[in-house]
Amino acid sequence: MTESTSLIHYCEITIIPDPEIAPYFIWSKLFAQFHIALAEMKNKHGIESIGVSFPDYHYDEKGKSSKLGLKLRVFSPSQRELDTLNLDKWLERLTDYVHIKGIKQVPTDRAISYVSVHRYRFKPIDVQAQTLAKKLSISYDEAMVIVAKRKPEMALPFIRMRSETNKSYYPLKVLQQPRSEAKAGRFTVYGMNGMTNSITVPHW
Structure with a gap:
């Protein structure tokens, strides 16, 4: 693994299996707190270098299965x-449901590959058609024929989130992709990329 990732420390959070509580419920609680913590890091400290990955992530391109797994890795350039x-503080109410390991250095003997993790956002077909019709000065029907040939929305695993602004629920869809090279940069307040960039984190 090269040093160009700049992400050399991490901690790992594991959801503790509970027959009475579905993992997706814990994911919602966990990531809501994590999202708020990252927003505070950005606003108070100007830190946007913390990224995440899902070690057990799985997505079947045929749409037959997808999962986030039960683990979240949180990466940073340094222990600071x-x-x-301070994830222990933010997740203190979830101590019965998650296990947080101490901060460690990325194992360079095992972390020999990379992934980029994206917040996947898909524009509805009708919105795509309206945008394309305006851009190309063509009719809506003509634009619809074009966009209908594009890739359909991916049935990705997601975390159910609630907006702090309008209190409405939305799916945080996660697309995790393998990458051949390391790429450093800034992450969003979800610890992910948007759809147009591909900053990486180590993977093993």
Whole structure:
């Protein structure tokens, strides 16, 4: 693994299996707190270098199965960022449901590949057609014929989130893709990429 990732420290969070509570419910609670913590890190400290990955992530392109798994890895350039993030504080109400390991250095003997993790957002077909019709100065029907040939929305695993602004629920869809090279940069307040960039984190 090259040093160009700049992400050399991490901690791992594992959801503790519970026959009475579905993992997706815990994911919602966990990531709601994590999202708020990252937003505070950005606003108070200007830190946007913390990224995540899902070690057990799986997506079948045929749409037959997908899962996030039960683990979340949180990466940072140094231990300082993770100490500042202080996940133990943010997740203290979830101690019966998640296990947080201490901060460690990325194992360079095992972390020999990379992934980019994206917040997947898909524009509805009708919105795509309206945008394309305006851009190309063609009719809506003509634009619809074009966009209908594009790739359909991917049936990705997601985390159910609730907006702090309008209190409405939305799916945080996760697309995790393998990458051949490391790429450094800034992450969103979800610890992910948007759809147009591909900053990587180590993977093993």
